[in-house]
Amino acid sequence: MSDLTKAFDAIQIKQINYSTLWDYYSGTQPLRYSTERLSEIFHDIKAYFAQNWCSVVVDSVLDGWYCPALA
DSSP states (O other): OOHHHHHHHHHHHHHHHHHHHHHHHHTOOOOOOSSHHHHHHTTTOOOOOOOOOHHHHHHHHHHHOOOGGGO
């Protein structure tokens, strides 16, 4: 098995997790309720209300990094 095949196989295995993480970053995550009772109350509501703070957190961490070698 070549190194290229090994690398490709490793990326393919990680792709599902990476796709899930990118979905959260872009705001296309599944709606989750904090309790089962809330899920029961709102199961018939067709509206979708959510705020996506994932990208804000990731972007703020990336903006805060400083590398003197790149400055």
